[in-house]
Amino acid sequence: MTTTGTIRSATGYLRSWVEAQAAHRRVPGVQVAIRSGDELVLSAAVGVADATTGAPLSTGHLFRIASHSKTFTATAVLRLVEAGHMRLDDPIGQFVPELEDGGSPIARVTVRELLGHQSGVIRDGQDGDFWQLGRPFPDRSGVVAEVLRAGAVHRRNEHFKYSNVGYALLGLAIESVTGSTYAEHLQASVLEPLGLTRTGAEYDPARAEEYAAGHTGLLLGEDTRQTIEHVDTRAMAAATGFWSTAEDLTAYGAAHYLGDERLLSDDSKRIMQRLESIVTAYGTEVGRYGVGMALQTVGERQLVGHSGGYPGHITLTLIDPVDRLVVSVLTNAMDGPAEDLAVGLVKVIDVALTPRTEVPPPPAGAPPLASFTGRFASLWGVLDVAELGGRLVLIRPTLTDPLPGVEELEVVDASTLRVAAQPSFGPAGELVPVQRDADGRVVSLRFGGVTSRPVDEFRRLRSGMTHLA
Incomplete structure (x- = not known):
């Protein structure tokens, strides 16, 4: 395949x-x-x-999609470079003359340094509460004023310093070179060539009903959002x-x-x-x-x-x-x-795509791999038996990192699996008995000696597992 x-x-x-x-x-x-x-x-x-x-x-x-915007901005800049309209070593002051006029050291920062966050420019400005809707995002004059007031935090190429303000300057440079707004140029230069109709450079209130709502986080165990x-985002759109x-x-x-x-x-x-x-x-x-x-x-x-x-x-x-x-x-x-x-x-x-280790193929006459698959639960959590790449694997689907919990499974017969033999703190190399109902559906499996059942069945039985029978 x-x-x-x-x-x-x-x-x-x-x-x-x-x-x-x-x-x-x-x-x-x-x-x-x-x-x-x-x-x-x-x-x-x-x-x-x-x-x-x-x-x-x-x-x-x-x-x-927020800072995904930076890849679109960088793509647009590189297209302008390929067309001979900009150079990566051009100073940003060439496109935003207010920086030169105001004597800002940021005027000498190059396009490439801004793209790679090596410009030393302040991240969001001294008042970034637009990130929690405390005030509107800055317009062009607001971005320029912030750079003139407190833009230089590090020397050029001294430290990597992620900067949304730096990308806002790149958006202003694109407007200077093209004579279009940032959104108009990105639409023509990047989105239309790919036929992307559900992507845009700035919030479109005409499509307000199409946006998924954003939600607050669950702070210290809260249960409502x-x-x-x-x-x-105005002049910060390029970022x-x-x-x-x-x-x-x-x-x-x-x-x-x-x-x-x-x-x-x-x-x-x-x-x-x-x-x-x-x-x-x-x-x-x-x-x-x-x-x-x-x-x-x-x-x-x-x-x-x-x-x-x-x-x-x-x-x-x-x-x-x-x-x-x-x-x-x-x-x-x-x-x-x-x-x-x-x-x-x-x-x-x-x-x-790639087995973690080799296991013997299923024996002749074994049931289809799909007949073993499902989501099972015990008091110790959830286990998935999944068919991936023509093999059976066991995955713990609630782990933050799935990889440490992945086990390769061998089919022994219709009612028995075996965990691949590996050095392990768990039941590697052990048999996994599988119980089926009259229709052949798996109703339980015993992994490491502990019985797991389909999730709904486990929920029905769970309270009986909270005290000694």
């Missing part, structure tokens, strides 16, 4: 895994899409678009204004595969995707960054992409530009676990 075929065959379980994660973490809604090569193999929505109304989330709901108003769907983001991510030159040449993509900064804080590496894209390693995969944090929405898109995979996860809560879900999906995909 091809790579795409294997991933496609696993999508039923991938969706089920996301559902378990969302329920366990009490996330209002999760929108997820996976693209392998040119094929959209999964597009799914779990939960609600608005916790106060209970409206179900759909794959068409729009999410504020409030919705958060969508607002215009944080974009909205989209997971489907559209996988289509956009595919344009960053090496070999796909619809938006950029591979030369420019290598600039965006090449390591510029290893970000080390207090002696510990906390991230890596290129030119408008974050870099991340998951297993053997070298991924690029970006996260996004907007009031009420937390999002992440990961792109494997070599092996041609895109995973996008959008959540509609301030504490939404988009990173854990996206990284977890990549790990489960790789379990489907």
